Amino acid sequence: MNGLKMLGDLDPRKVNTAIANDGKTGKEIEISxxxxxxxxxxxxxxVFQAEMVPSGEKVAIKKVLQDRRFKVNIQICTTDGK
Structure with missing residues (x-):
């Protein structure tokens, strides 16, 4: 997934929600x-480590810092190699 838009903060105790583009279909989806x-x-x-809700799948979230003229680019990488 790419094009992730963070909707919450990064409190490790909270369930965060984000909008991402599915890498296979390009469809915009909401993830938690x-x-x-x-x-x-x-x-x-x-790079952050997180757990998908409700699946419990471990993921890495990469937040790329860019010049202020550009949006922040965040990528989700799953551990299953897909």
Whole structure:
């Protein structure tokens, strides 16, 4: 998934909701996740670990920091290799 728009904060105890584009269909979908914590960072952004709700699937959320003229790009990477 890409084109993710964060709708909540990153409190690890809260269920957060985001709008993302499905990588296969391009369709805009709403996803929910919880347990968000920073697992890495660098000069281009931050990587968070999270758990999808209600499936419990572990995912990585990459928030790429860009120039203010551009929107923030966030990618969801699943652990199943799809």
């Amino acid at each position: 996740y919880t347990g968000c914590k920073v697992v890495g960072n660098g000069s281009f952004g931050v």
